[in-house]
Amino acid sequence: AQTVTQSQPEMSVQEAETVTLSCTYDTSESDYYLFWYKQPPSRQMILVIRQEAYKQQNATENRFSVNFQKAAKSFSLKISDSQLGDAAMYFCALDDKIIFGKGTRLHILP
Amino acid sequence: DSGVTQTPKHLITATGQRVTLRCSPRSGDLSVYWYQQSLDQGLQFLIQYYNGEERAKGNILERFSAQQFPDLHSELNLSSLELGDSALYFCASSVVPGPALNEQFFGPGTRLTVL
Numbered sequence: 353a354q355t356v357t358q359s360q361p362e363m364s365v366q367e368a369e370t371v372t373l374s375c376t377y378d379t380s381e382s383d384y385y386l387f388w389y390k391q392p393p394s395r396q397m398i399l400v401i402r403q404e405a406y407k408q409q410n411a412t413e414n415r416f417s418v419n420f421q422k423a424a425k426s427f428s429l430k431i432s433d434s435q436l437g438d439a440a441m442y443f444c445a446l447d448d449k450i451i452f453g454k455g456t457r458l459h460i461l462p
Numbered sequence: 463d464s465g466v467t468q469t470p471k472h473l474i475t476a477t478g479q480r481v482t483l484r485c486s487p488r489s490g491d492l493s494v495y496w497y498q499q500s501l502d503q504g505l506q507f508l509i510q511y512y513n514g515e516e517r518a519k520g521n522i523l524e525r526f527s528a529q530q531f532p533d534l535h536s537e538l539n540l541s542s543l544e545l546g547d548s549a550l551y552f553c554a555s556s557v558v559p560g561p562a563l564n565e566q567f568f569g570p571g572t573r574l575t576v577l
Contacts, residue, residue, distance in 0.1 A: 385564055395570070395571055447564070452505040454504045455503075
């Protein structure tokens with residue numbers, strides 16, 4: 353069965369610092385997509401970044417980048433130069449069977 | 463604004479009751495997905511419809527049902543409600559048959575409170 357695990361329920365980072373959120377997953381598929389979603393207090397689901405499993409190059413979107421380790425089934429999100437607006441719940445997701453992790457609540461300390 | 467609309471925004475009801483949540487997809491999108499997000503939990507995929515037909519099923523309870531109408535809007539029906547059904551219910555839409563999370567646009571959600 354496909355699973356997505358986020359082992360850090362909460363994290364805090366100082367403004368302007370870098371933080372890494374962890375995600376591991378399990379799937380028997382060879383081709384799939386992985387995603388990070390952000391859910392601010394407004395509860396809107398916002399796509400942050402996605403990674404195609406067949407691409408070896410790690411995806412990057414401005415201050416957000418991923419470390420995708422296919423063999424280890426690991427997909428971490430790095431946020432550089434953290435900003436107050438980055439405070440939110442972050443969900444890792446696997447789109448093979450549309451499975452989301454339980455989320456990591458990120459606090460940004462001013 | 464994703465272009466996906468959901469009504470109502472908030473719904474408060476009692477245990478044992480039945481409610482209907484409505485979702486209008488983005489113009490041109492044929493797929494509609496329903497998700498449940500319980501307090502401090504990740505999203506659970508419930509069900510997907512594509513052009514009026516059920517396409518994929520997730521962790522949807524037998525007390526829940528959905529349908530997609532010819533105008534492509536969708537309704538999620540929740541019956542015999544229990545306290546544990548209190549959650550945020552999201553609808554998402556996409557133009558492709560799916561699952562294609564990257565192609566999905568999420569609505570603002572309906573918050574259901576069962577008392």
